[in-house]
Amino acid sequence: MVLARAKSDSLSSPPVEAVSRPQLRSPGRTAAILSDHRLLLIVWLTMLVVPFAAPNAYFVSLANMMLINLILIASLNLLMGYGGQISLGHAGFYGLGAYVSGVLGVKFGLGAWIGLPAAALLTGLAALLIGIPALRLRGLYLSMATLGWNAILVVMFNRLIDLTGGPNGLLGVRPFAFGRFALDTDARQFPLLWLVSLLVMLAILNLLRSGTGRALRAVATNELGADAVGIDSFRTKLLVFVLSAGMAGIAGSLYVHVNQFASPETFSVSNSILLVVMVAIGGSGLYWGPLFGALIFTAVPPLLLEYEDAELMLFGFAMLVVLIASPTGIAGLPAILRRWLASRRS
Amino acid sequence: MTTTILQLLVAGVGTGSIYALIALGFNVVFKSTGAMNFAQGEWVVMGGMISALLFAATSNIGLACALAVVIVIMAGIASERLVIWPLRRPNTLLITLVSIGLAICTRSLVMLVLGKKPVGYPGFSQVSTLVLGGVAVQTQTLWIIGLTLAFLLAMHLFFERSMLGKALRAAAADRDAAAIVGVRVETTVMLSFAIAAFAGALAGAIITPLTLSSYDQGAMFGFKGFSAAMLGGVGSLPGAVVGGLALGLLEAFGSFYISSDFKDAIAFTVLLLILFARPSGLLGRADVIKV
Amino acid sequence: MTAPLLRTEALNCYFDGLRAVADLSFEVRPGEIKAVIGPNGAGKSTLFNMIAGVTRPTSGQIFFDGVRIDAMPTFRRARLGIARTFQNLQIFREMTVLENVMTGRHMHGRAGVIGALLHGPSLRAENRAMADAALELLARFELDGKADVVAGDLGFGQMKVLELARALASEPRLLLLDEPAAGLPQAEAEHIGKIISALNRDGMTVLLVEHNMRMVMSLSHDILVLNNGMRIAEGDADSVRRHPDVLAAYLGEAEHA
Numbered sequence: 001m002v003l004a005r006a007k008s009d010s011l012s013s014p015p016v017e018a019v020s021r022p023q024l025r026s027p028g029r030t031a032a033i034l035s036d037h038r039l040l041l042i043v044w045l046t047m048l049v050v051p052f053a054a055p056n057a058y059f060v061s062l063a064n065m066m067l068i069n070l071i072l073i074a075s076l077n078l079l080m081g082y083g084g085q086i087s088l089g090h091a092g093f094y095g096l097g098a099y100v101s102g103v104l105g106v107k108f109g110l111g112a113w114i115g116l117p118a119a120a121l122l123t124g125l126a127a128l129l130i131g132i133p134a135l136r137l138r139g140l141y142l143s144m145a146t147l148g149w150n151a152i153l154v155v156m157f158n159r160l161i162d163l164t165g166g167p168n169g170l171l172g173v174r175p176f177a178f179g180r181f182a183l184d185t186d187a188r189q190f191p192l193l194w195l196v197s198l199l200v201m202l203a204i205l206n207l208l209r210s211g212t213g214r215a216l217r218a219v220a221t222n223e224l225g226a227d228a229v230g231i232d233s234f235r236t237k238l239l240v241f242v243l244s245a246g247m248a249g250i251a252g253s254l255y256v257h258v259n260q261f262a263s264p265e266t267f268s269v270s271n272s273i274l275l276v277v278m279v280a281i282g283g284s285g286l287y288w289g290p291l292f293g294a295l296i297f298t299a300v301p302p303l304l305l306e307y308e309d310a311e312l313m314l315f316g317f318a319m320l321v322v323l324i325a326s327p328t329g330i331a332g333l334p335a336i337l338r339r340w341l342a343s344r345r346s
Numbered sequence: 347m348t349t350t351i352l353q354l355l356v357a358g359v360g361t362g363s364i365y366a367l368i369a370l371g372f373n374v375v376f377k378s379t380g381a382m383n384f385a386q387g388e389w390v391v392m393g394g395m396i397s398a399l400l401f402a403a404t405s406n407i408g409l410a411c412a413l414a415v416v417i418v419i420m421a422g423i424a425s426e427r428l429v430i431w432p433l434r435r436p437n438t439l440l441i442t443l444v445s446i447g448l449a450i451c452t453r454s455l456v457m458l459v460l461g462k463k464p465v466g467y468p469g470f471s472q473v474s475t476l477v478l479g480g481v482a483v484q485t486q487t488l489w490i491i492g493l494t495l496a497f498l499l500a501m502h503l504f505f506e507r508s509m510l511g512k513a514l515r516a517a518a519a520d521r522d523a524a525a526i527v528g529v530r531v532e533t534t535v536m537l538s539f540a541i542a543a544f545a546g547a548l549a550g551a552i553i554t555p556l557t558l559s560s561y562d563q564g565a566m567f568g569f570k571g572f573s574a575a576m577l578g579g580v581g582s583l584p585g586a587v588v589g590g591l592a593l594g595l596l597e598a599f600g601s602f603y604i605s606s607d608f609k610d611a612i613a614f615t616v617l618l619l620i621l622f623a624r625p626s627g628l629l630g631r632a633d634v635i636k637v
Numbered sequence: 638m639t640a641p642l643l644r645t646e647a648l649n650c651y652f653d654g655l656r657a658v659a660d661l662s663f664e665v666r667p668g669e670i671k672a673v674i675g676p677n678g679a680g681k682s683t684l685f686n687m688i689a690g691v692t693r694p695t696s697g698q699i700f701f702d703g704v705r706i707d708a709m710p711t712f713r714r715a716r717l718g719i720a721r722t723f724q725n726l727q728i729f730r731e732m733t734v735l736e737n738v739m740t741g742r743h744m745h746g747r748a749g750v751i752g753a754l755l756h757g758p759s760l761r762a763e764n765r766a767m768a769d770a771a772l773e774l775l776a777r778f779e780l781d782g783k784a785d786v787v788a789g790d791l792g793f794g795q796m797k798v799l800e801l802a803r804a805l806a807s808e809p810r811l812l813l814l815d816e817p818a819a820g821l822p823q824a825e826a827e828h829i830g831k832i833i834s835a836l837n838r839d840g841m842t843v844l845l846v847e848h849n850m851r852m853v854m855s856l857s858h859d860i861l862v863l864n865n866g867m868r869i870a871e872g873d874a875d876s877v878r879r880h881p882d883v884l885a886a887y888l889g890e891a892e893h894a
Contacts, residue, residue, distance in 0.1 A: 148573065151611070152610070214732070228723070269569060324433060327440050
């Protein structure tokens with residue numbers, strides 16, 4: 001059993017928030033740098049068939065939601081899986097993005113194309129203001145700050161009725177549009193979501209391959225070591241927190257203009273926790289993990305709708321099984337199998 | 347004016363006692379595992395709902411609550427054995443995540459077995475309200491404060507006096523030292539779950555006469571307990587008490603003098619401001635890593 | 638006489654009223670290997686930590702190349718050119734050996750966040766240059782065959798070498814070594830010793846804390862002996878070895894052990 005607090009004053013124990021992920025990698029990682037980029041392109045090109053092959057519009061709408069959820073979960077994975085920081089307010093940033101973009105459109109008549117960057121900037125700015133005090137300390141500090149922030153946001157979404165529409169939700173949000181061509185059907189929205197999610201996934205991959213990405217992982221694995229090689233761990237964490245929140249803001253803006261509606265419960269603390277769960281089930285700290293997380297987050301609730309009462313139970317149970325069997329989630333399964341096979345062979 | 351303040355004070359201390367109990371449970375598990383235990387709030391709900399069920403069957407409040415607390419303690423121990431113990435390479439993040447799964451499972455089990463309807467039972471005393479010096483006080487609030495005090499005192503004695511409690515503290519401070527005393531770390535984790543479930547169930551059993559209990563309140567209780575723990579200083583027993591009371595008073599006064607609509611927002615804003623000014627909590631020591 | 642690379646002035650450090658380092662002034666001159674030795678609890682680690690930036694001195698000053706550094710955070714000292722290794726290894730266990738060394742070059746990266754997100758040609762070139770430099774360094778330490786191995790899977794001796802390589806990747810001007818031979822069998826300790834003296838021949842200034850007397854005596858140009866936080870002797874290996882106080886406080890004890 002791990003005793004995280006035990007002997008925190010000795011050199012031998014890692015920083016408390018350092019998350020030890022048993023990561024197995026195939027040899028030839030230097031060559032793998034290319035292949036993740038290539039794989040990303042292949043997956044996204046394959047996805048292009050969705051609007052044509054989909055049996056009905058509902059399926060396309062699910063695909064759309066999946067791509068939005070992917071942005072959300074991948075951005076949280078960047079912070080949590082690679083940066084080792086647990087945010088319990090990711091749904092709050094998502095909501096802030098949605099309401100900023102939606103309210104700018106509904107109350108101030110600004111188009112979705114202005115709302116989208118505004119949402120990204122404002123959520124990033126909010127993250128900066130929270131991150132500056134909250135990331136100076138270790139441990140549960142960021143979790144508490146983001147939890148509180150999310151709870152405050154939900155109250156605001158509910159109570160600032162003049163602006164947000166309150167518990168009934170924000171109505172009358174207009175879709176993205178090119179002049180008079182409005183992206184108001186699922187099939188028309190798909191290409192936009194396809195493109196934005198590709199760009200976000202690409203940005204995350206690029207970041208991970210850069211010095212900043214290495215610094216981030218270094219800080220998460222061993223902050224003392226990171227300090228010693230001249231990495232400003234505070235700034236690194238802050239940067240990634242801001243980026244991650246900004247991406248959640250983008251997801252929020254996409255959500256509100258695609259659904260043309262937003263209501264407070266979508267952005268609750270409980271959903272923030274569910275997002276953390278999705279990162280874990282998909283594969284925390286693994287690039288492809290969020291894809292699995294987003295698939296489950298999008299597909300499972302409708303599939304289980306008919307067993308409404310048992311849904312929660314099955315879901316929680318499945319989560320426990322995945323985490324106990326493969327702590328690195330679904331994306332970590334191949335590596336676990338590989339190690340298991342290797343140990344059987346020897 | 348003073349009557350209002352006194353009334354708010356009593357109400358705040360009442361709610362604060364509940365938060366203190368939950369925060370204590372949170373702290374105990376945190377000390378033994380380093381993880382946030384998301385299932386803490388579910389045990390509060392279980393305590394309340396099982397008490398209600400047993401009260402319906404026995405019509406004896408004391409017996410119902412006592413039995414319910416015992417059942418929840420068993421559930422806490424079983425939870426640890428079923429989901430924490432099997433982890434091959436436990437770390438704080440993994441335990442935290444697993445506790446979310448545990449919370450979801452517990453909540454749905456409670457819903458499936460005990461139903462979705464809010465349940466309740468009368469207060470522990472026949473008289474529901476007392477007037478003390480012009481201030482109307484609910485007797486159940488006095489029960490809450492009294493039983494919380496008794497529990498805290500018992501915990502204090504357990505940790506300071508009993509061999510097992512000392513071993514538990516030793517294990518939290520230094521696993522090698524604990525091994526010398528002959529305590530297995532696995533055992534201390536299980537014990538911490540038992541204590542946490544105890545504290546949660548007690549909170550649930552004594553708050554239900556005032557608020558009713560329903561399966562979906564667990565998350566809210568959990569968040570409040572976590573906040574109280576952070577406010578007081580994570581890992582500290584007196585910190586849980588101070589943090590819980592501070593949060594309870596903050597909510598009581600904030601909702602009366604400013605706005606009840608924004609009650610949570612006010613409480614959390616003040617909480618974050620306090621934490622930004624005093625990062626280690628009101629009583630905690632700074633979590634600085636030394637070399 | 639050249640100016641010292643590192644200089645402390647009347648350095649004091651107290652823990653809860655207990656004096657760990659007392660009124661210590663000493664220098665490290667460019668190009669030398671300086672060792673700090675002393676019995677357990679002599680204040681070596683505290684001194685080391687104050688220089689590396691992990692512990693704040695209670696009073697006194699530390700200058701690196703004329704710049705006062707005693708209040709600077711660790712990462713800023715690293716950026717000035719002070720690299721270090723740790724007594725019990727602080728490598729990035731989940732990253733590959735190559736990534737560890739590339740991270741060591743972090744401060745020489747010029748690409749900003751925007752560049753990183755876009756992965757433009759300048760970043761790619763920089764990444765490649767970093768990887769090349771890192772591989773070259775690994776080859777020097779005979780670790781290039783392990784470039785793609787996850788660092789946590791290395792043997793203990795190899796981890797020590799990797800940590801040294803990571804420290805050197807930043808191209809430091811002063812190398813702080815905290816017990817580089819601790820926990821190693823004699824053969825591997827000698828290997829590390831050879832690496833250190835080779836580095837020094839190429840001009841690297843080294844300050845080391847070490848228990849392995851054979852290593853200290855054979856490597857160091859200058860030795861500072863501490864006891865109870867105070868200097869009891871300072872000089873070359875011979876003069877220190879003959880110093881009566883040293884014999885009393887340290888070497889005697891070590892020989893009896």
